[in-house]
Amino acid sequence: MVVEPIKIEEYKTETTPTWCPGCGDFAVLRGIHTALARLKIKSEHVVISSGIGCSSNLPGFVNAYGFHGLHGRSLPIANGIKLANTDLTVIATGGDGDGYGIGLGHFIHSMRRNINITYIVMNNQIYGLTTGQASPTSERGMLTKSTPSGLLEVPVNPIALALISGATYVSRGFSGNADHLSTIIENALSHKGFSLVDVLSPCVTYNKIQTYQWFRDRVYTLEDEEHDTNDLKQALSKSYEWESKIPIGVFYKADKPTYDGDEPALQDGPLVNQPLDTGKNIAKQLLDEFT
């Protein structure tokens, strides 16, 4: 059977993105459109959840189901959607504040489950929507609206966290390298298990330090080196590179059991397709257990 190619236009919506011109998130949006088209996943089989923040407006710009929920809670929503319907391609999106700040607990626990979803974080190291406060990935010493004397905390390292928490596809993209980013997203969507795509997505309005040029001076692709994506320790070591050289690409990839694959109640197929009267049919038997 020949599957008709799907045009990238089919994944676009009429809504004009709310982002500032030059925002790194445009490249992520393009990456998602491209990856879905390449993988020929029908719009009606894709759900994108998000939290709150500039980047969390993304679901509105993709012709797919969107759940634009609460700040920091895109992952629990995505977990719930996947457990209810394993036939869907489920993507969670958001920013660094959303995912590595207020939602950090959900990030770690979702990875422990190795649930088959893709998490794309538009990491700009600043709070944009609230006009420029420090974020969990801001550098120590950074001067922001909320840290006029310099930030006194060290940044979260999402790649290292993902590696030690059980994610089975751990990657980083850069909005300044859109083609590379699209490929990473495409592979993340094909991966079975929890996939993280942390995207260096510059905020052109509030982050005057980590600019496109700042990253261009530092990034290199892991695919160009002899990096073994099966080697967790090597990946962990790469995840600590930041100051002068910043790796992008796939740090780690593994084939491990998934939560949705092993959950006993999902063995008969997606939950949403199961009959509603299962309980009624065993009601007598269940009540008899109480006598």
Next chain:
Amino acid sequence: MPKNEVVLRVGGAAGDGIASTGESFAKICSRSGLHLLAYNSYQSVIRGGFIYLQLRAGREKIYSHGNKVDFLIALNPLEFQRNIVDVVPGGAVLYNSDKIKPDPDTIPNDVILCPLPVNEILKDIGRNPILQNTVALSSLVQLLNLDVDVMNGVIRDYFGKKKQSVMDVNLKVIKAGYEYAKSNLPDFDYDLNPDYNIKRPVLTGNQALGFGSIIAGCKFYCAYPMTPASSILHYLIAQSKKSGMVVKQAEDEISVINMAIGSSFAGVRSMVGTSGGGFALMTEAIGLAGQTETPIVVINSMRGGPSTGLPTKTEQGDLFQAIGASQGDFPKVIIAPSTIEDCYYSIIESFNLADQFQIPVMVLSDLFLSEHMESIEDLDFNSTIERGEIVTSNDSDKLYKRFKYTDNGVSPRAFPGTSGTVFQASSDEHDDYGNIISDVFTDSETRIKIMLKRMRKMKFIEEQLPPVKLEGPVDADLTIVSWGSTYNVVHEAIQILQNNSKNVNHLHIKYLIPLQKGIKEILSNSKDTLIVEANYSGQLSKLISMETGFQINHTLFKYDGEPFYPEQIIDKVEDLI
């Protein structure tokens, strides 16, 4: 005349096997055709700590666990001393006389001691310390003139899945205890009028809530462990393979409710359960369910607050928390089941309301209702599952309007995966398609339209819910108002008061939001009014006054963590009329 009703208390330390002793006795009673009600008073300690289980049984329906004890099974010396004061004159204490040496000076004169020399009784059988509980229970079965074969059956079922040898030992212990009591203990003249052809189910409120959710077609239950809601989680996970329900323990209550909203958004009936503190963490997402019109059932089994409060004690203190859960205005329902049976029916109804109106439904139980055991009559399995209007495909050229403006405010739902129905569900304010109108797109006209659409649901919900019913004589001298788990105890108090020629009736309120219809009409015609609530400030009393303008005249509030006893209500009423 032989006594036809009995109150048993089993007192000991956590880890002594009180719960299993109580559960076994409950099953012995229910398989003897008796009604029963049991309450477990405990502390948040795994081993040690003061706990007891009190069970009242008899042929007629039992409405409370009783205030005074006929038989005390004391499992250690401390509990012997602590509990003996609650034993009625002519009542008895059963205890292991190898371990407990009572001080004669501290025994009330009219309490009968029933020492059980357990080592001697079991000299040919075994020496496991937990066997003392079985000895005491089989002795009690003899003293109550119940059929020892029923106890054998209960123990057989209990050990059925374990080792045959363990079961054989227990059966020998039962025989030995029973025979010992027959030959050595006094006759207590009990005739509970057992009927071995009647076998009623015995459930806790949490089991009834869980069972109801299975019957309602709930396929996703998510929770974080919290007393007194945890046993819903335990019940549902044990049935998961049979029921086909995904039961998920998540990292915190925020994740719990968001996962359930995600699962419901994807088309699966979903429920969460917690207590006040966990409910507090869920509140933002309750508003999310309201705003995205995602059905969800939220159980809050209340315990003593505020803060961590009384983790193992009961209270009805979260009504205002539930009413005020989440910012802004959105349609919602708050239901408070009253009895074990009502827990079952309320959950089924909650799922139907949640689906029909695409709203969050909050179910307020409390520690007493959730954790006490009660015999019940058969339950009706023929309730219908109402999922509301669901779009199965959209082949027209028109875009699907997920939040279409309709007369009753309910827009046909589509689940992801349905052709032609791609849409956005947004926490931000949105238009009828789901496109956001917040921030840069703010549009007052649409905002007003969509708010009115959502809030219109409340009128139709209110119309669908039944009005309150007054129980008892219309011309009573006093109307007692109650809600939730106090139904049974108020009912029993009123029965006793009526026997004492006090003319009292009962107005029990089940639907709190929207507040049930007919309250003002009934109360305005009452000669006098009293409200009974297990909280400090009288939250329902305030709600009634807010919603109807009616001020209830007298109050009986209790916030010591223990459930009401009928006597407390009777005393209050006798002060008034």
